[in-house]
Amino acid sequence: MSTELTKLGVKAIRDGVRGGDFTAREVAESFNAAVAEAAALNAFIVTTPDHALDAADAADKARADGKELAAMAGVPIGMKDLFATKGVQTTAASHILEGFTPQYESTVSQNLWDAGAGMLGKLNLDQFAMGSSNETSFFGNVSSPWQKSGSNAAMSPGGSSGGSSSAVAARIAPAATGTDTGGSIRQPAAFTGICGIKPTYGRCSRWGVVAFASSLDQAGPMARSVEDCAIMLGAMAGFDPKDATSLKMDVPDWEAALNADLKGKKVGIPKEYTMDGTDSAILDSWEQGKAWLKDAGAQIVDISLPHTKYALPAYYIIAPAEASSNLARYDGVRYGLRDLPEGAGLQDMYAETRAAGFGDEVKRRILIGTYVLSAGFYDAYYTQAQKIRTLVAQDFEKAWAHCDVILAPTTPTASFPLGSLNDDPLTMYLNDVFAVPASLAGLPAMSVPATINSDGLPLGLQLVGKPFDEQMVLNAGLAIQQRSGFDHAPAKWW
Numbered sequence: 001m002s003t004e005l006t007k008l009g010v011k012a013i014r015d016g017v018r019g020g021d022f023t024a025r026e027v028a029e030s031f032n033a034a035v036a037e038a039a040a041l042n043a044f045i046v047t048t049p050d051h052a053l054d055a056a057d058a059a060d061k062a063r064a065d066g067k068e069l070a071a072m073a074g075v076p077i078g079m080k081d082l083f084a085t086k087g088v089q090t091t092a093a094s095h096i097l098e099g100f101t102p103q104y105e106s107t108v109s110q111n112l113w114d115a116g117a118g119m120l121g122k123l124n125l126d127q128f129a130m131g132s133s134n135e136t137s138f139f140g141n142v143s144s145p146w147q148k149s150g151s152n153a154a155m156s157p158g159g160s161s162g163g164s165s166s167a168v169a170a171r172i173a174p175a176a177t178g179t180d181t182g183g184s185i186r187q188p189a190a191f192t193g194i195c196g197i198k199p200t201y202g203r204c205s206r207w208g209v210v211a212f213a214s215s216l217d218q219a220g221p222m223a224r225s226v227e228d229c230a231i232m233l234g235a236m237a238g239f240d241p242k243d244a245t246s247l248k249m250d251v252p253d254w255e256a257a258l259n260a261d262l263k264g265k266k267v268g269i270p271k272e273y274t275m276d277g278t279d280s281a282i283l284d285s286w287e288q289g290k291a292w293l294k295d296a297g298a299q300i301v302d303i304s305l306p307h308t309k310y311a312l313p314a315y316y317i318i319a320p321a322e323a324s325s326n327l328a329r330y331d332g333v334r335y336g337l338r339d340l341p342e343g344a345g346l347q348d349m350y351a352e353t354r355a356a357g358f359g360d361e362v363k364r365r366i367l368i369g370t371y372v373l374s375a376g377f378y379d380a381y382y383t384q385a386q387k388i389r390t391l392v393a394q395d396f397e398k399a400w401a402h403c404d405v406i407l408a409p410t411t412p413t414a415s416f417p418l419g420s421l422n423d424d425p426l427t428m429y430l431n432d433v434f435a436v437p438a439s440l441a442g443l444p445a446m447s448v449p450a451t452i453n454s455d456g457l458p459l460g461l462q463l464v465g466k467p468f469d470e471q472m473v474l475n476a477g478l479a480i481q482q483r484s485g486f487d488h489a490p491a492k493w494w
Helices: 010-019 024-037 049-064 107-114 162-169 186-192 226-236 280-295 308-329 346-357 360-372 378-399 425-432 436-440 470-484
Strands: 044-047 076-080 118-123 175-180 195-198 218-223 266-270 299-303 405-409 445-452 458-465
Touching (some): 010 024, 010 049, 024 049, 024 076, 024 118, 049 076, 049 118, 076 107, 076 162, 107 118, 107 175, 118 162, 162 175, 162 218, 175 226, 186 445, 186 458, 195 226, 218 226, 226 470, 280 299, 280 405, 280 445, 280 458, 308 360, 308 378, 308 425, 360 378, 405 470, 436 458, 445 470, 458 470
Parallel strands (some): 076 118, 076 175
Antiparallel strands (some): 044 118, 175 218, 195 218, 405 458, 445 458
16 A cells, blocks of 8 residues: 555545545655655655654544645645755755754745645755756765666756655655756756746745745745646745745636646747757657647747847856855854864854855855956946846747747756766756746746656656746646656666
């Protein structure tokens, strides 16, 4: 029974618990056991089996008492270790926050607990969400549950939400939270054959989420189906007066409104996304995606997003600039690591603490950010990048006159072996080339699994929607999901 339960997603668990097919406790025990068995993936930094069991017991009691169960009752999830969790260590996968235990709960995690979800543990990630391969964590690399055909080399689960994507793909969590600054939900989802949606900027509160780049960071769900993402996003989203960028809008019932019939809808194909260096299998899957959406009733139209080629360089100026400002708070004074050599003064403490507490990639981005914000370079780099950001957003605005949703690849390649790009940060940054434009414009965007390549690795397709139109993105994702029939699972090796 236990292995059968871990094959279920959010909707199946929710409905099964409501219908009395099994108890929430049986579900929690099954997933707790699966998490414990999968230590080789290194997907979790901390496990919280009691949290999952307590939430399950509450769901079972509510059902026994004849009460209506909440939207996520009986569903245990993984929580990316970027969300503050009261009484549970929150590290952002860094040494500088190792041992930090918040005395408050992030708004998104509180929303999920209020909806009845339980927590299996805190998921590993790239340190401070900076990375595309989940190799920058102080707590070690996360391995993808997928491997190339005929090879046992450890593969990247993508980043920064690599612990989340690995856990969901490995069936050790039915769903997980992720955060997306420049593709950190969508790229790992594509690498591991799952779904992940970044909602419109402001849909999910950033309060209690460790900040990377405040004008870009956005939380979202990662799960194995479009329906599961719709259910979980509904539980996560909502206005939060504690977050000045939070949208004061009602949360739609995305699950109830799911509809894969795209008659009368237009799908835009941006010509600028046909880039040199894109894997031919990715381009083939893109063609297949067009055919699937056409079959769903949509009209395929060509569009232009002319400033696309400037989006990635602009992102790698804006995001590090905001990071250098946000990460200034980690100084050894109030919380986290304090490195105080004998006889050291205040400046020595700052320097020693930050040198020991931050990893190489975090230091690289802080240095870039501090440089582009410095006198003499601010206008040359940061101001220019913000102008490019406006132009990228305007490209999308113009495109909406011609289409309802945009279809593009999620990533330029499939997953790669861990360690293969460590000496080439620029190639690593190029992983985000298709994901970054939607982030700069604050638009809802989703990755859905499409096909398997000749190496036996999953490939994802990306859908980008109008502001606040998560429904169209989910509907187009559902149309692809129904036609791809993607039900591939990694062969268990862990």
